[in-house]
Amino acid sequence: MNDLAGSMSAAQSDLAIFVQQALAYGKQQFERCPPSEKVDVQVGETSFRLAESQNDLRSSVDLCLWSGAASEIETPPFSVYVDYTSWHLRSGFRAPHHHQKDLLELNKALAQIGVKAIYSPEEQRWDIFDPVAGFGVRLQCGTERSPVWEKTAPLVHFCNWIALENGKTMLHAASIGTCNSGVLLVGDGGAGKSGTTLGALIEGLQSAGDDYTLITNGPDFRAHAIHMSVKQDPSGLERLGLSAEASLNWQGKAVFRPETQIGHAISTSVPVNALVMPETGAAKARYYPIAAGQVFKTLTFSSLKQLGSDHKAVFQTCAELVRSLPCYKLELSKHNQENVSVLTDILESVT
Incomplete structure (x- = not known):
């Protein structure tokens, strides 16, 4: 000193x-x-x-x-x-x-x-x-x-x-997967990460979190849970057929443990085999490849904005992810089963 x-x-x-x-x-x-x-x-x-x-x-x-x-x-x-x-x-x-x-x-x-x-x-x-x-x-x-x-x-x-x-980097991203494959959902607040995650849980998929996740570096990337709760605004809950009884946070979103409403808890971890940028407002759900640079920019800067520290670790982890994994845009419709069906297609394609 x-x-x-x-x-x-x-x-x-x-x-x-x-x-x-x-x-x-x-x-x-x-x-x-x-x-x-x-x-x-x-x-x-x-x-x-x-x-x-x-x-x-x-x-x-x-x-x-x-x-x-x-x-x-x-x-x-x-x-x-x-x-x-x-x-x-x-x-x-x-x-x-x-x-x-x-x-x-x-x-x-x-x-x-x-x-x-x-x-x-x-x-x-x-x-x-x-x-x-x-x-x-x-x-x-x-x-x-x-x-x-x-x-x-x-x-x-x-x-x-x-x-x-412990050798993990916290990122501002959601995760959805199965035992064999999984994806990170990348986007700023309001991009649809939480709604897509909750909808996937309803349809039987797994998640290690809808907002923050801990990433183990590759070659076998995994997302590890940090938050066991999920967030969703009342209109999103209504669209998914869920109760909005939980108290609302400063963003006007209900915060609750998913097992209390749908019987499925947040998983301790899921694999990460692809990066997916969701976007709401589509007439019909679909996905397609996008440039890795677009995903890198969004994931890196949204993570730094949320966390405000450890820039080197965030940049290194995000760079390794986009260099190693395929990147997709997921256009979301208002129909959850349709969205989850397309998401399942992505999971099967990257297994």
């Missing part, structure tokens, strides 16, 4: 020291937390243990992630502590970094000591992760300062960082 601080500006050196203090504080508070108040969260093929200074995220974690009571037999390799006490403000630290350029410089400096961090100036919230120690801490000014998406995509940066340590 001293050698690193010597090569930094005074502001960057202060930040590096603060991060070290924040991690030490978080570890101390995590150890003080009773075991009954901790929860184990599965992230692909690894897991982390979560504790909070007050119980705010537990219901969201239980709904959206693969979680359960903390094990008394096996301790996960990673831990995360969420602190809502404004400790980082009361400690006298004032964040001088309010511009993207400064944040990028900060991340570059922290990378030299192997620490990952995301700072949100508007909420004065920090997510900090030390991969070597296997520990992360969130510092937040009260529960009311949580971003609106946190309730349906909790702790996404920590899930991403922990997945990377």
Whole structure:
């Protein structure tokens, strides 16, 4: 740390020291937390243990992630502590970094000591992760300062960082498959990923998630589940013949576990043999090959927009996917069985 601080500006050196203090504080508070108040969260093929200074995220974690009571037999390799006490403000630290350029410089400096961090100036919230120690801490000014998406995509940066340590890259994509073949659905929000995924589950296909997925690099690509819930707006639920009783999120979408409505849960993983870009509004469902560059651009930039970090891993994984796998456009009609039939044709063609 001293050698690193010597090569930094005074502001960057202060930040590096603060991060070290924040991690030490978080570890101390995590150890003080009773075991009954901790929860184990599965992230692909690894897991982390979560504790909070007050119980705010537990219901969201239980709904959206693969979680359960903390094990008394096996301790996960990673831990995360969420602190809502404004400790980082009361400690006298004032964040001088309010511009993207400064944040990028900060991340570059922290990378030299192997620490990952995301700072949100508007909420004065920090997510900090030390991969070597296997520990992360969130510092937040009260529960009311949580971003609106946190309730349906909790702790996404920590899930991403922990997945990377387990050899997986988190991407903004859905997955649909069978035991023998599968595809990634690629597109920005509103492209039809969630509706197509839910419709495929209704017709008996599998999915490892409708929004985020963890990718194991090739040659045998697989998509691993991170979220066990799915999202869909009321009109989409009505089109699929499903109930809209679940409470709506900030996007006006119902968030629920698919097994509660259709009897099919999210699968732990599915193969990935092709990349598919869905597009709604067609009179009749069909698919056809498209340029790999178009898929690469959409998948890469939608993932970076959602996650905001680890650009190198995202670019490398997306590049490997489009170099290795066929790419298709899937034009979706209003008829779910027709859409799933075309999707099944794709799955059979890439087996």
